[in-house]
Amino acid sequence: MKKRLILAILTMVCAQPDTHSQHMNTGMNYKPIGIIHTAYSPETGAPRQGILVADNSGIIEIFPEYRQALSTLDSFEYIILIYHFDRVESWDPLVEPPASDHDYEFGLFATRSPKRPNPIGFSVIKLEKIESGHLYVRGIDAFDGTPVLDIKPYLPSIDCVKSVQNDTMEHRLGHHDEIFIKDSSFYK
Numbered sequence: 001m002k003k004r005l006i007l008a009i010l011t012m013v014c015a016q017p018d019t020h021s022q023h024m025n026t027g028m029n030y031k032p033i034g035i036i037h038t039a040y041s042p043e044t045g046a047p048r049q050g051i052l053v054a055d056n057s058g059i060i061e062i063f064p065e066y067r068q069a070l071s072t073l074d075s076f077e078y079i080i081l082i083y084h085f086d087r088v089e090s091w092d093p094l095v096e097p098p099a100s101d102h103d104y105e106f107g108l109f110a111t112r113s114p115k116r117p118n119p120i121g122f123s124v125i126k127l128e129k130i131e132s133g134h135l136y137v138r139g140i141d142a143f144d145g146t147p148v149l150d151i152k153p154y155l156p157s158i159d160c161v162k163s164v165q166n167d168t169m170e171h172r173l174g175h176h177d178e179i180f181i182k183d184s185s186f187y188k
Contacts, residue, residue, distance in 0.1 A: 038056070
């Protein structure tokens with residue numbers, strides 16, 4: 001009788017749907033639309049936020065099958081680049097950004113750390129020109145060979161929100177001083 005009860009309980013527990021996986025699209029599959037070419041590597045490091053070092057340049061090579069999608073993109077001065085941090089090997093849920101207010105241990109999702117469970121990079125960069133499927137850009141912070149996932153136009157009316165609360169937290173993260181802007185050691 002006890003064995004039947006235990007078996008019945010185990011059957012009920014095992015038969016319960018996994019609600020987490022019900023919301024997951026297990027078929028998610030992204031493929032690169034291009035590749036980033038820069039002078040940066042894991043050995044040299046890269047700026048923490050490329051737009052803050054406006055002179056650093058790079059080229060984004062878009063693969064031939066996606067080049068038609070670049071039509072009219074050169075009408076924009078700034079674009080949003082979404083890419084894959086392909087060299088990230090691990091992540092931690094709590095981090096202490098190097099230039100941050102060390103009174104806090106920040107949750108990963110409250111930071112711009114590249115070490116994420118889904119290592120997706122996001123940068124606003126200056127588009128100088130497009131020639132033969134190659135985007136010549138400034139303010140880029142990615143390593144050479146980084147895969148590009150998507151490109152979108154930067155639209156100030158919806159992409160730039162002013163917030164006193166976010167400004168305060170930006171200072172606590174350490175994103176406001178010259179040391180932060182010029183130090184690339186975090187990416188080495």
